Amino acid sequence: MSVIWKQDQEVVAKDKRKIALKRAKELKAHIEDYLQNKQNIPDGFEIQEAYNLAKGKLLKYFNASEEQWNNWHWQMANRIRDVEVLGDIIDLTPEERDAVEKVGKQYRWAVSPYYLALAMVGGKGGAIWLQAIPSIEEVKDRYGVEDPMGEEYTSPAPGITRRYPDRLIINVTNQCAMYCRHCQRRRNIGEVDVHKPRKVLEAALQYIRENKEIRDVLITGGDALLLSDQQLDWLLGELHNIPHVEIKRIGTRTPVTMPQRITPELCEVLEKYPPIYINSQFNHPLEVTPEAKQACDRLIKAGVVLGNQAVLLKNVNNQPDVMKRLNQSLLKIRVRPYYIFHAKSVKGTRHFITGVDEGLAIMEQLRGYTSGLAVPTYIINAPNGYGKTPILPQYVIENKNNHITLRTWEKRIIPYQISS
Missing domain, CATH: 3.20.20.70 (Aldolase class I)
Known part of the structure; x- marks a missing residue:
């Protein structure tokens, strides 16, 4: 009797493992696209060689030392806020230069040397650049309000x-x-x-x-x-x-x-x-x-x-x-x-x-x-x-009489009974 019981348990264990392996395979499939795309989304640790080149260019332009670069007062004193300085550091097209000048007449701009080095790595029009450098779109806006928060x-x-x-x-x-x-x-x-x-x-x-x-x-x-x-x-x-x-x-x-x-x-x-x-x-x-x-x-x-x-x-x-x-x-x-x-x-x-x-x-x-x-x-x-x-995605599809219907993160629709 004990031998049969043991064999039954082994069968059950194998069946559970098969289910677990199948589930693991499903979960792995969910992340494969991200792992592939992640290679094209570097973080700041992965661009150090390019960052150091940009930093070196800025240090040379300002005739500054590493010690000065690491001093926040120096960073503040040397914020880039003039299109001529920006153009000396980065090649700007006439259109880009004109846009910065036009926006600067209406909206103040300034960027620390540190952050400009990151913008140089990300490239003109990149995610860092867009946050730091004026865009002609700023003066085209006719619908925004100055104080939406009141x-x-x-x-x-x-x-x-x-x-x-x-x-x-x-x-x-x-x-x-x-x-x-x-x-x-x-x-x-x-x-x-x-x-x-x-x-x-x-x-x-x-x-x-x-x-x-x-x-x-x-x-x-x-x-x-x-x-x-x-x-x-x-x-x-x-x-x-x-x-x-x-x-x-x-x-x-x-x-x-x-x-x-x-x-x-x-x-x-x-x-x-x-x-x-x-x-x-x-x-x-x-x-x-x-x-x-x-x-x-x-x-x-x-x-x-x-x-x-x-x-x-x-x-x-x-x-x-x-x-x-x-x-x-x-x-x-x-x-x-x-x-x-x-x-x-x-x-x-x-x-x-x-x-x-x-x-x-x-x-x-x-x-x-x-x-x-x-x-x-x-x-x-x-x-x-x-x-x-x-603002949240809708995960509760129905809620009635201690019964709710859930939508999981995988979009599975699952009934769930709440204890009364």
Whole structure:
């Protein structure tokens, strides 16, 4: 009897293994296309030879040293913001030069030498170039609006934007290492870099002290990390001493556009005031570089929790495999993909806007096809400051009388009974 039982169990085990092997083969088939396409979507670690050549060209042009390149003050002082300088570094056609000049008369532009080196690697018209260098499409836009979020109508105190019950934004500067061509606050950039005066920040802090429901404060701009270490130390210290403020958040793109800003001295300041959360904005795998990793490593060592808020941009990252590669590369440097924002209809940026169906197609190719850690939430910001709205593929087909019908990530339709 025991021998027969053992033989039966062996048959069952073999049958289970056959089923498992068949399933594994199905799963492998799901990823084969991506693995093939991935070879044509390098991240910043895979283009180092080309990057070093571009960097060398810039160092030669500016007659600068490696030490200067790694100094964020040098990067800021030498931002490229003139078409003549850009044309000296990169061959521009007359049409390209004319476009930059025309746009520059209406919208300010500047790009750090570090980020321009990445744009040179990606090539003119590439994903990095499009984010950094003015396009004639910016002045052709007749439909965008300057403030689609209605931030001027959601500012109950100087420097404050409030759209939710328990959290708010302090806007501390209009300065950035690079003025992204898709910027949602380009109306604030102006022609001169200006940090908010101390009296504005003190008024914002007083508002927070008087409203005890505020437990979460986001410091942003512009780019919040372009405040000096001393200013950040003061502001974070003031927030840290407000009992009902539980967490501080910082919005910055410096790990992407100028990772040299993340210095040991800055991290000493951040380490003093936990918990601090930083959300950056990596939009393309080429932006995930060894320098970006070093910046993120330093922040993590200081106890900062890192997330990423990508913006869905036409011809930059609106392909499922590009977004998947970006999110997987971010996890490798310990940055958690948090949001994918649908681009806002900001004046001068409508050439970046995709269809919502493109965003949903990306989400369909993330959920189930890669680890959940690499699946952010796709968000549309409701107009006029009414907040973030998640946009999801439809996975619940029917919900009736404790029975639901599910559509899985493989588009299998499966009934599911909920216990009553």
